[in-house]
Amino acid sequence: PAEFLGLFQNAAYVVTNSFHGTVFSVQFHRPFFTTVSPAELSAPERSRTVSILSRLGLANRVIGKGDTAELLDPVDWEAAEAALTAARKDSLNYLQAALEDRPYAPEAPLSPQSFAPKLAERSRCTGCTACAAGCPHDAITMVRDKTGFDFPEVDLEKCVHCGRCTRLCPVLQERGPAAHLPAAFAAWNRDDAVRKDSTSGGAFTAIAEYVLEGGGVVYGAAMDGHQHLRHIPCFRKEDLWRLRGAKYVQSDLDGVFREIREVLKTRPVLFSGTPCQVDGLYRFLGCRPENLTTCDLVCHGVPSPGVWEDEARFIEGNKRRRLANVRFRNKVEGWKNSHFTAVYDDGTADSAPLFATGFGRAFGRALFLRQSCHDCQYTNLNRPGDFTLGDLWGLRPDEFPEQQHAGVSLLLVNTPHGSYLFDQLKLNCQPFPVERAVAGNPRLARPIGPAADRASFFASYAVEPFEEVRRQFFRLPSLPVRAAGKLLSPEAKAKLKAKLHR
Ligand SMILES: Cc1cc2nc3c(=O)[nH]c(=O)nc-3n(C[C@H](O)[C@H](O)[C@H](O)COP(=O)(O)OP(=O)(O)OC[C@H]3O[C@@H](n4cnc5c(N)ncnc54)[C@H](O)[C@@H]3O)c2cc1C
Numbered sequence: 332p333a334e335f336l337g338l339f340q341n342a343a344y345v346v347t348n349s350f351h352g353t354v355f356s357v358q359f360h361r362p363f364f365t366t367v368s369p370a371e372l373s374a375p376e377r378s379r380t381v382s383i384l385s386r387l388g389l390a391n392r393v394i395g396k397g398d399t400a401e402l403l404d405p406v407d408w409e410a411a412e413a414a415l416t417a418a419r420k421d422s423l424n425y426l427q428a429a430l431e432d433r434p435y436a437p438e439a440p441l442s443p444q445s446f447a448p449k450l451a452e453r454s455r456c457t458g459c460t461a462c463a464a465g466c467p468h469d470a471i472t473m474v475r476d477k478t479g480f481d482f483p484e485v486d487l488e489k490c491v492h493c494g495r496c497t498r499l500c501p502v503l504q505e506r507g508p509a510a511h512l513p514a515a516f517a518a519w520n521r522d523d524a525v526r527k528d529s530t531s532g533g534a535f536t537a538i539a540e541y542v543l544e545g546g547g548v549v550y551g552a553a554m555d556g557h558q559h560l561r562h563i564p565c566f567r568k569e570d571l572w573r574l575r576g577a578k579y580v581q582s583d584l585d586g587v588f589r590e591i592r593e594v595l596k597t598r599p600v601l602f603s604g605t606p607c608q609v610d611g612l613y614r615f616l617g618c619r620p621e622n623l624t625t626c627d628l629v630c631h632g633v634p635s636p637g638v639w640e641d642e643a644r645f646i647e648g649n650k651r652r653r654l655a656n657v658r659f660r661n662k663v664e665g666w667k668n669s670h671f672t673a674v675y676d677d678g679t680a681d682s683a684p685l686f687a688t689g690f691g692r693a694f695g696r697a698l699f700l701r702q703s704c705h706d707c708q709y710t711n712l713n714r715p716g717d718f719t720l721g722d723l724w725g726l727r728p729d730e731f732p733e734q735q736h737a738g739v740s741l742l743l744v745n746t747p748h749g750s751y752l753f754d755q756l757k758l759n760c761q762p763f764p765v766e767r768a769v770a771g772n773p774r775l776a777r778p779i780g781p782a783a784d785r786a787s788f789f790a791s792y793a794v795e796p797f798e799e800v801r802r803q804f805f806r807l808p809s810l811p812v813r814a815a816g817k818l819l820s821p822e823a824k825a826k827l828k829a830k831l832h833r
Pocket residue numbers: 528529530531532533534535536550551552553560574575576577578579580581582603604605628629630631632633634720721722723724740741772774
Protein backbone atom coordinates (compact mmCIF):
# COMPACT_ATOMS: atom_id res chain seq x y z
CA PRO A 332 0.00 0.00 0.00
CA ALA A 333 2.79 2.44 0.86
CA GLU A 334 4.36 2.06 -2.57
CA PHE A 335 0.99 2.32 -4.30
CA LEU A 336 -0.10 5.39 -2.37
CA GLY A 337 3.40 6.81 -2.79
CA LEU A 338 2.90 6.80 -6.54
CA PHE A 339 0.03 9.22 -6.07
CA GLN A 340 1.64 11.22 -3.30
CA ASN A 341 4.78 11.88 -5.34
CA ALA A 342 3.18 12.25 -8.77
CA ALA A 343 3.76 15.51 -10.62
CA TYR A 344 0.44 14.96 -12.36
CA VAL A 345 -2.18 12.20 -12.23
CA VAL A 346 -4.30 11.03 -15.16
CA THR A 347 -6.64 8.31 -14.00
CA ASN A 348 -9.81 6.48 -14.88
CA SER A 349 -10.26 5.08 -11.40
CA PHE A 350 -12.48 6.45 -8.64
CA HIS A 351 -9.83 5.74 -6.02
CA GLY A 352 -7.14 7.26 -8.20
CA THR A 353 -9.29 10.37 -8.23
CA VAL A 354 -9.79 10.29 -4.46
CA PHE A 355 -6.06 9.82 -3.72
CA SER A 356 -5.20 12.71 -6.04
CA VAL A 357 -7.56 14.90 -4.04
CA GLN A 358 -6.25 13.66 -0.69
CA PHE A 359 -2.65 14.38 -1.69
CA HIS A 360 -3.47 17.62 -3.53
CA ARG A 361 -1.89 16.35 -6.77
CA PRO A 362 -3.07 18.05 -9.97
CA PHE A 363 -5.11 15.48 -11.87
CA PHE A 364 -7.56 14.68 -14.63
CA THR A 365 -9.96 11.80 -14.56
CA THR A 366 -11.93 10.03 -17.28
CA VAL A 367 -15.26 8.33 -16.77
CA SER A 368 -17.10 5.89 -19.02
CA PRO A 369 -19.33 7.21 -21.85
CA ALA A 370 -22.35 5.90 -19.90
CA GLU A 371 -21.34 7.99 -16.87
CA LEU A 372 -20.70 11.05 -19.04
CA SER A 373 -24.19 10.87 -20.49
CA ALA A 374 -25.79 10.31 -17.07
CA PRO A 375 -23.40 12.17 -14.71
CA GLU A 376 -25.91 12.02 -11.87
CA ARG A 377 -25.17 8.27 -11.71
CA SER A 378 -21.37 8.61 -11.55
CA ARG A 379 -19.73 8.51 -8.12
CA THR A 380 -16.63 10.17 -9.58
CA VAL A 381 -18.60 13.11 -10.99
CA SER A 382 -20.63 13.22 -7.78
CA ILE A 383 -17.69 13.62 -5.41
CA LEU A 384 -15.84 16.01 -7.73
CA SER A 385 -18.95 18.20 -8.14
CA ARG A 386 -19.32 18.33 -4.38
CA LEU A 387 -15.72 19.50 -4.07
CA GLY A 388 -16.05 22.06 -6.88
CA LEU A 389 -13.65 19.99 -9.04
CA ALA A 390 -16.06 18.67 -11.71
CA ASN A 391 -13.99 20.48 -14.36
CA ARG A 392 -11.23 17.86 -13.84
CA VAL A 393 -13.36 15.27 -15.68
CA ILE A 394 -12.16 14.89 -19.27
CA GLY A 395 -14.69 15.13 -22.10
CA LYS A 396 -17.19 17.48 -20.47
CA GLY A 397 -17.92 20.84 -22.02
CA ASP A 398 -16.44 22.64 -19.01
CA THR A 399 -13.23 20.60 -18.60
CA ALA A 400 -10.33 22.73 -17.31
CA GLU A 401 -7.30 23.56 -19.45
CA LEU A 402 -4.29 21.27 -18.97
CA LEU A 403 -2.33 23.77 -16.90
CA ASP A 404 -5.20 25.40 -15.00
CA PRO A 405 -4.39 25.37 -11.27
CA VAL A 406 -6.60 23.43 -8.87
CA ASP A 407 -8.16 25.47 -6.05
CA TRP A 408 -7.12 23.09 -3.24
CA GLU A 409 -8.16 25.48 -0.51
CA ALA A 410 -11.79 25.58 -1.69
CA ALA A 411 -11.77 21.80 -2.31
CA GLU A 412 -10.38 21.14 1.17
CA ALA A 413 -13.04 23.40 2.75
CA ALA A 414 -15.78 21.53 0.87
CA LEU A 415 -14.24 18.19 1.87
CA THR A 416 -14.09 19.21 5.53
CA ALA A 417 -17.76 20.25 5.38
CA ALA A 418 -18.68 16.96 3.69
CA ARG A 419 -16.80 14.95 6.33
CA LYS A 420 -18.57 16.87 9.07
CA ASP A 421 -21.84 16.12 7.35
CA SER A 422 -21.22 12.38 7.29
CA LEU A 423 -20.19 12.33 10.94
CA ASN A 424 -23.35 14.25 11.80
CA TYR A 425 -25.31 11.72 9.83
CA LEU A 426 -23.76 8.78 11.71
CA GLN A 427 -24.21 10.50 15.04
CA ALA A 428 -27.88 11.18 14.29
CA ALA A 429 -28.39 7.58 13.18
CA LEU A 430 -26.78 6.21 16.37
CA GLU A 431 -28.84 8.52 18.56
CA ASP A 432 -32.00 7.72 16.58
CA ARG A 433 -32.84 11.34 15.81
CA PRO A 434 -33.58 13.09 12.49
CA TYR A 435 -30.58 14.19 10.47
CA ALA A 436 -30.40 17.77 9.17
CA PRO A 437 -27.54 18.27 6.66
CA GLU A 438 -25.70 21.57 6.72
CA ALA A 439 -25.86 23.40 3.39
CA PRO A 440 -22.46 23.22 1.66
CA LEU A 441 -20.94 26.62 1.08
CA SER A 442 -19.79 26.13 -2.50
CA PRO A 443 -20.42 29.04 -4.92
CA GLN A 444 -22.93 26.80 -6.70
CA SER A 445 -25.20 26.85 -3.67
CA PHE A 446 -25.83 30.53 -4.38
CA ALA A 447 -26.59 30.03 -8.09
CA PRO A 448 -30.20 29.81 -9.27
CA LYS A 449 -31.42 26.40 -10.33
CA LEU A 450 -31.11 25.78 -14.06
CA ALA A 451 -31.36 22.55 -16.03
CA GLU A 452 -28.41 20.17 -15.65
CA ARG A 453 -25.90 20.64 -18.47
CA SER A 454 -26.74 17.21 -19.83
CA ARG A 455 -30.42 18.19 -20.19
CA CYS A 456 -30.15 21.88 -21.10
CA THR A 457 -31.39 22.34 -24.69
CA GLY A 458 -29.84 25.82 -25.04
CA CYS A 459 -33.25 27.31 -25.87
CA THR A 460 -32.22 30.69 -24.29
CA ALA A 461 -35.54 31.20 -22.42
CA CYS A 462 -33.63 31.72 -19.13
CA ALA A 463 -31.18 34.24 -20.61
CA ALA A 464 -33.89 36.16 -22.51
CA GLY A 465 -36.21 36.17 -19.52
CA CYS A 466 -33.74 37.32 -16.86
CA PRO A 467 -34.88 40.81 -15.81
CA HIS A 468 -31.36 41.68 -14.62
CA ASP A 469 -29.43 40.41 -17.67
CA ALA A 470 -27.56 38.11 -15.30
CA ILE A 471 -27.53 35.17 -17.73
CA THR A 472 -25.50 34.92 -20.91
CA MET A 473 -25.11 32.02 -23.30
CA VAL A 474 -21.47 30.95 -23.42
CA ARG A 475 -19.90 28.46 -25.82
CA ASP A 476 -18.15 25.57 -24.07
CA LYS A 477 -15.55 23.07 -25.24
CA THR A 478 -18.13 20.93 -27.00
CA GLY A 479 -18.95 23.96 -29.17
CA PHE A 480 -22.49 24.40 -27.74
CA ASP A 481 -23.84 27.42 -25.86
CA PHE A 482 -24.90 27.04 -22.23
CA PRO A 483 -26.36 29.63 -19.83
CA GLU A 484 -23.89 31.17 -17.40
CA VAL A 485 -25.09 33.13 -14.40
CA ASP A 486 -23.33 36.28 -13.24
CA LEU A 487 -23.81 35.94 -9.48
CA GLU A 488 -23.01 39.63 -8.98
CA LYS A 489 -26.08 40.58 -11.03
CA CYS A 490 -28.40 37.73 -9.98
CA VAL A 491 -31.05 38.78 -7.43
CA HIS A 492 -32.37 35.22 -6.94
CA CYS A 493 -35.84 36.05 -8.19
CA GLY A 494 -36.20 32.48 -9.54
CA ARG A 495 -37.63 33.61 -12.88
CA CYS A 496 -35.06 31.61 -14.89
CA THR A 497 -36.01 28.44 -13.02
CA ARG A 498 -39.70 29.05 -13.75
CA LEU A 499 -39.02 29.68 -17.47
CA CYS A 500 -36.84 26.62 -18.05
CA PRO A 501 -38.77 24.10 -20.21
CA VAL A 502 -36.66 21.28 -18.79
CA LEU A 503 -37.51 22.07 -15.16
CA GLN A 504 -41.21 22.74 -15.68
CA GLU A 505 -43.18 19.71 -16.85
CA ARG A 506 -45.13 19.95 -20.10
CA GLY A 507 -48.82 19.17 -20.07
CA PRO A 508 -50.12 16.27 -22.16
CA ALA A 509 -51.22 16.89 -25.78
CA ALA A 510 -54.86 17.91 -26.01
CA HIS A 511 -55.45 15.64 -29.01
CA LEU A 512 -53.64 13.85 -31.82
CA PRO A 513 -52.43 16.13 -34.61
CA ALA A 514 -53.91 15.85 -38.10
CA ALA A 515 -51.26 14.62 -40.54
CA PHE A 516 -50.86 15.54 -44.20
CA ALA A 517 -48.59 14.83 -47.13
CA ALA A 518 -47.87 18.32 -48.46
CA TRP A 519 -45.97 19.93 -51.30
CA ASN A 520 -45.55 23.47 -52.53
CA ARG A 521 -47.24 24.48 -55.80
CA ASP A 522 -44.16 26.39 -56.93
CA ASP A 523 -41.62 23.90 -58.36
CA ALA A 524 -38.64 26.24 -57.90
CA VAL A 525 -39.49 26.83 -54.23
CA ARG A 526 -39.96 23.13 -53.69
CA LYS A 527 -36.60 22.30 -55.30
CA ASP A 528 -34.96 24.84 -53.02
CA SER A 529 -36.60 23.35 -49.89
CA THR A 530 -35.62 20.31 -47.87
CA SER A 531 -38.76 18.26 -48.24
CA GLY A 532 -41.95 19.54 -49.90
CA GLY A 533 -41.56 23.26 -49.21
CA ALA A 534 -44.44 23.47 -46.70
CA PHE A 535 -42.47 25.99 -44.66
CA THR A 536 -42.41 28.54 -47.49
CA ALA A 537 -46.19 28.25 -48.04
CA ILE A 538 -46.79 29.09 -44.35
CA ALA A 539 -44.16 31.86 -44.40
CA GLU A 540 -45.67 33.48 -47.50
CA TYR A 541 -49.11 33.46 -45.90
CA VAL A 542 -47.76 35.27 -42.83
CA LEU A 543 -45.80 37.80 -44.94
CA GLU A 544 -48.92 38.53 -47.03
CA GLY A 545 -50.69 39.41 -43.78
CA GLY A 546 -48.02 42.02 -42.97
CA GLY A 547 -46.09 39.68 -40.68
CA VAL A 548 -42.42 38.93 -40.01
CA VAL A 549 -40.90 35.44 -40.38
CA TYR A 550 -38.11 34.24 -38.08
CA GLY A 551 -35.99 31.28 -39.22
CA ALA A 552 -32.41 30.01 -39.29
CA ALA A 553 -29.94 31.49 -41.79
CA MET A 554 -26.15 31.24 -42.17
CA ASP A 555 -24.15 34.45 -41.90
CA GLY A 556 -20.99 35.11 -43.94
CA HIS A 557 -18.88 33.14 -41.42
CA GLN A 558 -21.09 30.03 -41.52
CA HIS A 559 -22.48 30.88 -38.11
CA LEU A 560 -26.16 29.88 -38.01
CA ARG A 561 -28.51 32.33 -36.33
CA HIS A 562 -32.22 33.10 -36.37
CA ILE A 563 -32.99 36.20 -38.39
CA PRO A 564 -36.18 38.11 -39.26
CA CYS A 565 -37.38 38.07 -42.85
CA PHE A 566 -39.75 40.75 -44.15
CA ARG A 567 -40.09 39.93 -47.88
CA LYS A 568 -40.87 36.82 -49.91
CA GLU A 569 -37.71 37.44 -52.03
CA ASP A 570 -35.57 36.92 -48.91
CA LEU A 571 -37.13 33.64 -47.79
CA TRP A 572 -34.43 31.66 -49.64
CA ARG A 573 -32.10 32.47 -46.72
CA LEU A 574 -34.33 30.54 -44.33
CA ARG A 575 -35.18 27.68 -46.65
CA GLY A 576 -33.34 24.38 -46.27
CA ALA A 577 -32.41 22.41 -43.15
CA LYS A 578 -29.04 23.39 -41.71
CA TYR A 579 -27.55 20.62 -39.62
CA VAL A 580 -26.26 22.73 -36.75
CA GLN A 581 -27.85 24.36 -33.68
CA SER A 582 -28.86 27.93 -34.44
CA ASP A 583 -28.02 30.94 -32.30
CA LEU A 584 -31.06 32.64 -30.73
CA ASP A 585 -29.20 35.41 -28.91
CA GLY A 586 -31.59 38.36 -28.52
CA VAL A 587 -34.25 36.79 -30.74
CA PHE A 588 -36.98 36.05 -28.17
CA ARG A 589 -36.92 39.61 -26.84
CA GLU A 590 -37.04 40.99 -30.39
CA ILE A 591 -40.06 38.80 -31.20
CA ARG A 592 -41.86 40.02 -28.07
CA GLU A 593 -41.45 43.60 -29.33
CA VAL A 594 -42.50 42.81 -32.92
CA LEU A 595 -45.61 40.98 -31.69
CA LYS A 596 -46.87 44.26 -30.22
CA THR A 597 -47.57 45.54 -33.75
CA ARG A 598 -47.33 42.70 -36.28
CA PRO A 599 -47.97 38.99 -36.75
CA VAL A 600 -44.92 36.72 -36.42
CA LEU A 601 -44.04 33.26 -37.73
CA PHE A 602 -41.29 31.52 -35.77
CA SER A 603 -39.83 28.33 -37.20
CA GLY A 604 -37.26 26.23 -35.36
CA THR A 605 -36.57 23.03 -33.48
CA PRO A 606 -39.28 22.01 -30.97
CA CYS A 607 -37.11 22.95 -27.97
CA GLN A 608 -36.69 26.44 -29.44
CA VAL A 609 -40.44 26.80 -30.05
CA ASP A 610 -41.23 25.60 -26.52
CA GLY A 611 -38.58 27.98 -25.14
CA LEU A 612 -40.21 30.90 -26.98
CA TYR A 613 -43.64 30.14 -25.51
CA ARG A 614 -42.17 29.77 -22.00
CA PHE A 615 -40.42 33.09 -22.40
CA LEU A 616 -43.59 34.84 -23.64
CA GLY A 617 -45.68 33.15 -20.95
CA CYS A 618 -48.66 32.85 -23.29
CA ARG A 619 -49.67 31.94 -26.87
CA PRO A 620 -50.32 35.34 -28.53
CA GLU A 621 -53.00 35.22 -31.25
CA ASN A 622 -50.71 36.84 -33.81
CA LEU A 623 -47.89 34.32 -33.28
CA THR A 624 -47.70 31.22 -35.47
CA THR A 625 -45.06 28.57 -34.89
CA CYS A 626 -43.59 25.68 -36.88
CA ASP A 627 -41.51 23.09 -35.06
CA LEU A 628 -39.37 20.61 -36.98
CA VAL A 629 -39.22 16.87 -36.62
CA CYS A 630 -35.64 16.79 -35.35
CA HIS A 631 -32.87 14.19 -35.52
CA GLY A 632 -30.88 16.35 -33.04
CA VAL A 633 -28.74 19.45 -33.45
CA PRO A 634 -24.99 19.26 -34.17
CA SER A 635 -22.44 21.40 -32.37
CA PRO A 636 -22.03 24.89 -33.87
CA GLY A 637 -18.36 24.82 -32.88
CA VAL A 638 -17.77 21.58 -34.78
CA TRP A 639 -19.67 22.84 -37.84
CA GLU A 640 -17.75 26.14 -37.90
CA ASP A 641 -14.44 24.25 -37.60
CA GLU A 642 -15.55 22.00 -40.46
CA ALA A 643 -16.40 25.09 -42.54
CA ARG A 644 -12.92 26.54 -41.82
CA PHE A 645 -11.42 23.15 -42.76
CA ILE A 646 -13.27 23.11 -46.10
CA GLU A 647 -12.17 26.69 -46.80
CA GLY A 648 -8.54 25.91 -45.91
CA ASN A 649 -8.55 22.82 -48.06
CA LYS A 650 -10.05 24.64 -51.04
CA ARG A 651 -8.25 27.95 -50.42
CA ARG A 652 -11.57 29.68 -51.06
CA ARG A 653 -14.23 31.25 -48.85
CA LEU A 654 -17.58 29.52 -48.52
CA ALA A 655 -20.39 31.65 -49.90
CA ASN A 656 -23.23 29.21 -49.27
CA VAL A 657 -23.78 25.63 -48.14
CA ARG A 658 -26.71 23.31 -48.68
CA PHE A 659 -26.99 20.26 -46.48
CA ARG A 660 -29.92 18.75 -48.37
CA ASN A 661 -29.50 19.75 -52.01
CA LYS A 662 -31.91 17.92 -54.33
CA VAL A 663 -29.57 17.68 -57.36
CA GLU A 664 -30.25 13.94 -57.35
CA GLY A 665 -33.72 14.17 -55.88
CA TRP A 666 -35.22 14.31 -52.41
CA LYS A 667 -34.08 10.87 -51.27
CA ASN A 668 -30.44 11.22 -52.23
CA SER A 669 -29.59 14.51 -50.55
CA HIS A 670 -26.34 16.16 -51.53
CA PHE A 671 -24.12 18.39 -49.45
CA THR A 672 -23.19 21.29 -51.69
CA ALA A 673 -20.55 23.90 -50.92
CA VAL A 674 -20.61 27.03 -53.06
CA TYR A 675 -17.44 29.19 -52.95
CA ASP A 676 -17.00 32.92 -53.31
CA ASP A 677 -15.54 32.53 -56.83
CA GLY A 678 -18.76 30.85 -57.99
CA THR A 679 -17.39 27.29 -58.09
CA ALA A 680 -19.10 24.50 -56.14
CA ASP A 681 -18.56 20.97 -54.82
CA SER A 682 -21.39 18.52 -54.33
CA ALA A 683 -21.47 14.99 -52.90
CA PRO A 684 -24.12 12.74 -51.35
CA LEU A 685 -24.56 14.02 -47.77
CA PHE A 686 -23.76 10.68 -46.17
CA ALA A 687 -20.61 10.28 -48.27
CA THR A 688 -19.16 13.40 -46.62
CA GLY A 689 -17.36 13.13 -43.29
CA PHE A 690 -19.60 15.70 -41.59
CA GLY A 691 -22.83 14.22 -43.00
CA ARG A 692 -21.88 10.70 -41.96
CA ALA A 693 -20.94 11.81 -38.45
CA PHE A 694 -24.22 13.77 -38.18
CA GLY A 695 -26.16 10.69 -39.29
CA ARG A 696 -24.58 8.53 -36.59
CA ALA A 697 -25.18 11.17 -33.91
CA LEU A 698 -21.51 11.80 -33.13
CA PHE A 699 -21.74 15.45 -32.13
CA LEU A 700 -25.35 16.21 -31.28
CA ARG A 701 -26.18 18.21 -28.15
CA GLN A 702 -26.29 15.91 -25.12
CA SER A 703 -29.93 16.85 -24.39
CA CYS A 704 -30.99 15.60 -27.85
CA HIS A 705 -30.40 12.04 -26.66
CA ASP A 706 -33.02 12.58 -23.99
CA CYS A 707 -35.33 14.82 -26.06
CA GLN A 708 -38.83 15.34 -24.66
CA TYR A 709 -40.26 16.34 -28.06
CA THR A 710 -39.75 13.12 -30.01
CA ASN A 711 -43.45 12.28 -29.90
CA LEU A 712 -46.80 13.72 -31.04
CA ASN A 713 -47.07 16.17 -28.13
CA ARG A 714 -45.77 19.10 -30.21
CA PRO A 715 -45.23 22.67 -29.00
CA GLY A 716 -45.79 24.34 -32.41
CA ASP A 717 -48.98 25.10 -34.34
CA PHE A 718 -47.45 23.07 -37.16
CA THR A 719 -44.81 20.36 -37.30
CA LEU A 720 -42.69 20.01 -40.44
CA GLY A 721 -40.69 17.00 -41.47
CA ASP A 722 -39.82 14.70 -44.33
CA LEU A 723 -42.57 12.27 -45.17
CA TRP A 724 -40.31 9.22 -44.99
CA GLY A 725 -41.80 5.76 -45.36
CA LEU A 726 -43.93 6.40 -48.47
CA ARG A 727 -44.61 3.30 -50.55
CA PRO A 728 -43.43 3.60 -54.19
CA ASP A 729 -47.06 3.71 -55.36
CA GLU A 730 -47.97 6.64 -53.06
CA PHE A 731 -47.74 10.02 -54.82
CA PRO A 732 -45.17 8.43 -57.20
CA GLU A 733 -44.87 11.56 -59.32
CA GLN A 734 -44.10 13.64 -56.17
CA GLN A 735 -41.38 11.54 -54.61
CA HIS A 736 -38.47 12.85 -56.65
CA ALA A 737 -39.22 16.51 -55.88
CA GLY A 738 -39.92 15.89 -52.17
CA VAL A 739 -42.92 15.60 -49.89
CA SER A 740 -43.32 17.31 -46.51
CA LEU A 741 -44.95 15.74 -43.53
CA LEU A 742 -47.21 18.46 -42.14
CA LEU A 743 -48.78 17.99 -38.71
CA VAL A 744 -51.49 20.45 -37.74
CA ASN A 745 -51.37 20.58 -33.97
CA THR A 746 -53.61 23.41 -32.74
CA PRO A 747 -56.89 25.15 -33.61
CA HIS A 748 -54.83 28.20 -34.69
CA GLY A 749 -52.79 25.97 -37.03
CA SER A 750 -55.98 24.42 -38.33
CA TYR A 751 -57.44 27.86 -39.16
CA LEU A 752 -54.27 28.86 -41.07
CA PHE A 753 -54.03 25.49 -42.79
CA ASP A 754 -57.30 26.17 -44.63
CA GLN A 755 -55.82 29.33 -46.21
CA LEU A 756 -52.46 27.91 -47.34
CA LYS A 757 -51.52 27.68 -51.02
CA LEU A 758 -50.26 24.13 -50.62
CA ASN A 759 -51.09 20.76 -52.16
CA CYS A 760 -52.15 18.46 -49.33
CA GLN A 761 -53.44 14.93 -48.89
CA PRO A 762 -54.48 13.51 -45.51
CA PHE A 763 -52.02 10.88 -44.31
CA PRO A 764 -52.45 8.38 -41.43
CA VAL A 765 -50.59 9.81 -38.44
CA GLU A 766 -49.51 6.35 -37.25
CA ARG A 767 -47.80 5.74 -40.60
CA ALA A 768 -46.07 9.11 -40.36
CA VAL A 769 -44.68 8.01 -36.98
CA ALA A 770 -43.72 4.57 -38.28
CA GLY A 771 -41.71 6.16 -41.11
CA ASN A 772 -40.03 8.75 -38.94
CA PRO A 773 -38.34 7.45 -35.76
CA ARG A 774 -37.84 11.01 -34.46
CA LEU A 775 -41.59 11.15 -33.79
CA ALA A 776 -41.29 8.12 -31.53
CA ARG A 777 -38.04 8.32 -29.54
CA PRO A 778 -34.79 10.29 -29.24
CA ILE A 779 -31.76 9.14 -31.15
CA GLY A 780 -29.06 7.30 -29.17
CA PRO A 781 -25.53 8.77 -29.11
CA ALA A 782 -22.75 7.28 -31.24
CA ALA A 783 -20.67 4.89 -29.12
CA ASP A 784 -17.62 7.15 -29.57
CA ARG A 785 -19.42 10.46 -28.83
CA ALA A 786 -17.62 10.98 -25.51
CA SER A 787 -14.21 10.16 -27.03
CA PHE A 788 -14.98 12.53 -29.88
CA PHE A 789 -15.64 15.46 -27.56
CA ALA A 790 -12.66 14.58 -25.36
CA SER A 791 -10.40 14.81 -28.45
CA TYR A 792 -12.22 17.83 -29.83
CA ALA A 793 -11.48 19.77 -26.64
CA VAL A 794 -7.71 19.38 -26.91
CA GLU A 795 -6.60 18.21 -30.35
CA PRO A 796 -6.29 20.15 -33.62
CA PHE A 797 -9.53 19.83 -35.60
CA GLU A 798 -7.80 18.23 -38.58
CA GLU A 799 -6.60 15.40 -36.36
CA VAL A 800 -10.04 14.99 -34.76
CA ARG A 801 -11.82 14.75 -38.11
CA ARG A 802 -9.16 12.34 -39.40
CA GLN A 803 -9.89 10.03 -36.48
CA PHE A 804 -13.66 10.32 -36.27
CA PHE A 805 -15.01 11.32 -39.72
CA ARG A 806 -13.36 8.49 -41.63
CA LEU A 807 -15.28 5.93 -43.68
CA PRO A 808 -16.41 2.89 -41.69
CA SER A 809 -14.63 -0.42 -42.38
CA LEU A 810 -15.49 -2.35 -45.54
CA PRO A 811 -17.68 -5.02 -43.80
CA VAL A 812 -19.67 -2.27 -42.04
CA ARG A 813 -20.14 -0.42 -45.34
CA ALA A 814 -21.20 -3.62 -47.08
CA ALA A 815 -23.70 -4.40 -44.31
CA GLY A 816 -24.99 -0.82 -44.63
CA LYS A 817 -25.76 -1.44 -48.29
CA LEU A 818 -27.21 -4.94 -47.87
CA LEU A 819 -29.34 -4.62 -44.73
CA SER A 820 -32.91 -3.32 -44.95
CA PRO A 821 -33.76 -0.17 -42.93
CA GLU A 822 -35.83 -2.37 -40.55
CA ALA A 823 -32.90 -4.74 -39.96
CA LYS A 824 -30.59 -1.76 -39.36
CA ALA A 825 -33.05 -0.24 -36.85
CA LYS A 826 -33.25 -3.56 -34.97
CA LEU A 827 -29.48 -3.90 -34.88
CA LYS A 828 -29.06 -0.31 -33.65
CA ALA A 829 -31.66 -0.82 -30.92
CA LYS A 830 -29.76 -3.94 -29.77
CA LEU A 831 -26.44 -2.08 -29.71
CA HIS A 832 -27.88 0.79 -27.69
CA ARG A 833 -29.56 -1.47 -25.15
C1 LIG B 1 -31.17 19.76 -37.37
C2 LIG B 1 -32.37 19.25 -38.11
C3 LIG B 1 -32.71 17.91 -38.01
C4 LIG B 1 -33.84 17.42 -38.68
N1 LIG B 1 -34.19 16.10 -38.53
C5 LIG B 1 -35.28 15.60 -39.15
C6 LIG B 1 -35.67 14.24 -39.01
O1 LIG B 1 -35.00 13.46 -38.33
N2 LIG B 1 -36.79 13.81 -39.65
C7 LIG B 1 -37.55 14.65 -40.40
O2 LIG B 1 -38.55 14.23 -40.96
N3 LIG B 1 -37.21 15.96 -40.55
C8 LIG B 1 -36.11 16.45 -39.95
N4 LIG B 1 -35.77 17.78 -40.08
C9 LIG B 1 -36.69 18.67 -40.79
C10 LIG B 1 -36.57 18.61 -42.29
O3 LIG B 1 -35.21 18.51 -42.66
C11 LIG B 1 -37.13 19.87 -42.98
O4 LIG B 1 -36.59 21.00 -42.39
C12 LIG B 1 -38.60 19.94 -42.86
O5 LIG B 1 -39.11 18.82 -43.54
C13 LIG B 1 -39.15 21.21 -43.50
O6 LIG B 1 -38.96 21.16 -44.83
P1 LIG B 1 -39.64 22.22 -45.83
O7 LIG B 1 -39.33 21.72 -47.20
O8 LIG B 1 -41.06 22.43 -45.47
O9 LIG B 1 -38.95 23.55 -45.46
P2 LIG B 1 -37.48 24.13 -45.63
O10 LIG B 1 -37.47 25.14 -46.69
O11 LIG B 1 -36.49 23.10 -45.69
O12 LIG B 1 -37.41 25.00 -44.28
C14 LIG B 1 -36.66 24.70 -43.24
C15 LIG B 1 -37.12 25.50 -42.03
O13 LIG B 1 -36.36 25.01 -40.97
C16 LIG B 1 -35.65 26.07 -40.34
N5 LIG B 1 -34.34 25.56 -39.99
C17 LIG B 1 -33.40 25.09 -40.83
N6 LIG B 1 -32.32 24.69 -40.13
C18 LIG B 1 -32.60 24.93 -38.83
C19 LIG B 1 -31.89 24.75 -37.63
N7 LIG B 1 -30.68 24.23 -37.59
N8 LIG B 1 -32.47 25.12 -36.46
C20 LIG B 1 -33.70 25.66 -36.46
N9 LIG B 1 -34.43 25.85 -37.57
C21 LIG B 1 -33.89 25.48 -38.74
C22 LIG B 1 -35.57 27.18 -41.35
O14 LIG B 1 -35.52 28.41 -40.71
C23 LIG B 1 -36.87 26.98 -42.11
O15 LIG B 1 -37.87 27.61 -41.40
C24 LIG B 1 -34.63 18.28 -39.45
C25 LIG B 1 -34.25 19.63 -39.59
C26 LIG B 1 -33.13 20.11 -38.91
C27 LIG B 1 -32.76 21.57 -39.04
